[in-house]
Amino acid sequence: MTTLSGYRLRGWFFLIVYLALLMVAFWRAGGLEGPVSGVGKTSSSLSSIRRTPEDGAIAVLDIQGLIALSGGGFGSSGDADGVLRRLRDLRDNKEVKAVILRINSPGGTVASVQEIHDAVIRLQATGKKVVASFQDVAASGGYYIAAPADRIVANPGSIVGSIGVVFHLMNYEDLAKKVGVRSDVIKSGTMKDMGSPFRPLSDKERRVFEGLVQSAYGQFLTAVSEGRNIPLGKLYALADGRVFTGEQARTEGLVDVLGGFDRAVDEAKQLAGIHSAKPRLIIDDNPFGKIIQLLKGTVAGPWGHFSRWAQPRASLEYVWE
Numbered sequence: 001m002t003t004l005s006g007y008r009l010r011g012w013f014f015l016i017v018y019l020a021l022l023m024v025a026f027w028r029a030g031g032l033e034g035p036v037s038g039v040g041k042t043s044s045s046l047s048s049i050r051r052t053p054e055d056g057a058i059a060v061l062d063i064q065g066l067i068a069l070s071g072g073g074f075g076s077s078g079d080a081d082g083v084l085r086r087l088r089d090l091r092d093n094k095e096v097k098a099v100i101l102r103i104n105s106p107g108g109t110v111a112s113v114q115e116i117h118d119a120v121i122r123l124q125a126t127g128k129k130v131v132a133s134f135q136d137v138a139a140s141g142g143y144y145i146a147a148p149a150d151r152i153v154a155n156p157g158s159i160v161g162s163i164g165v166v167f168h169l170m171n172y173e174d175l176a177k178k179v180g181v182r183s184d185v186i187k188s189g190t191m192k193d194m195g196s197p198f199r200p201l202s203d204k205e206r207r208v209f210e211g212l213v214q215s216a217y218g219q220f221l222t223a224v225s226e227g228r229n230i231p232l233g234k235l236y237a238l239a240d241g242r243v244f245t246g247e248q249a250r251t252e253g254l255v256d257v258l259g260g261f262d263r264a265v266d267e268a269k270q271l272a273g274i275h276s277a278k279p280r281l282i283i284d285d286n287p288f289g290k291i292i293q294l295l296k297g298t299v300a301g302p303w304g305h306f307s308r309w310a311q312p313r314a315s316l317e318y319v320w321e
């Protein structure tokens with residue numbers, strides 16, 4: 001028993017040390033934001049603001065990695081559930097005059113992206129200004145979310161665009177034959193098992209799936225056209241799935257201003273009428289949420305893409321791959 005207890009204690013000790021080292025490494029890598037040059041900062045707790053409402057505050061909301069709804073609302077502040085929850089909180093906070101969406105995402109599932117897009121519009125309806133600040137990537141669904149922003153700021157080398165939809169379907173028919181697996185399906189209608197991975201896709205099924213993709217694609221075009229005030233005739237030429245650098249995107253009207261996060265803060269100040277030289281920034285500093293984001297980012301690498309493709313039933317996605 002003593003030996004077993006000793007192993008347990010050592011196990012807990014190494015776990016705590018590992019998590020502490022992970023936090024330190026993440027802090028040094030910039031995951032837990034330090035004070036931004038030229039601006040003040042408060043914690044993510046909205047009740048921590050102590051100045052008068054006339055000063056105004058700028059909230060910073062990170063949208064990182066693949067975007068999807070967990071369904072359980074457990075996610076960190078950077079995933080779709082957490083983003084929606086924080087947008088709702090910010091709508092009700094009268095001291096927040098502007099919100100910066102700090103985006104570094106290749107996109108995600110159609111429904112989750114659209115929910116965040118609509119939540120951004122509802123936030124603007126309260127009179128708050130929204131600035132999108134692109135980091136490495138703001139593609140497909142990452143760009144969809146930014147489309148209604150009052151101002152979009154991107155680094156010259158940010159990857160921007162990829163306006164389009166993908167729907168992956170896998171077929172295991174040949175593999176199943178090799179290992180001696182057969183699928184017998186009893187269904188209520190001819191299309192009930194459409195997209196089955198154990199048989200070829202029929203022409204009728206392909207037309208149905210193509211209709212789904214085109215419908216979601218039209219919704220994407222409408223969101224960008226309305227948000228960016230770009231005529232559909234011009235947008236079609238930009239919306240074949242290609243990506244642009246931030247510099248190219250500004251030329252095409254997909255981006256307003258070139259610059260980094262500090263420039264986004266300046267734009268938010270101007271739009272919201274904040275005159276303070278050092279505006280207060282409300283930045284999410286939830287360490288647990290940051291660790292979850294880090295782990296999700298690891299899973300969302302090549303293995304994450306494979307796991308999505310390997311699913312028997314895919315989902316419509318606004319994703320740049």
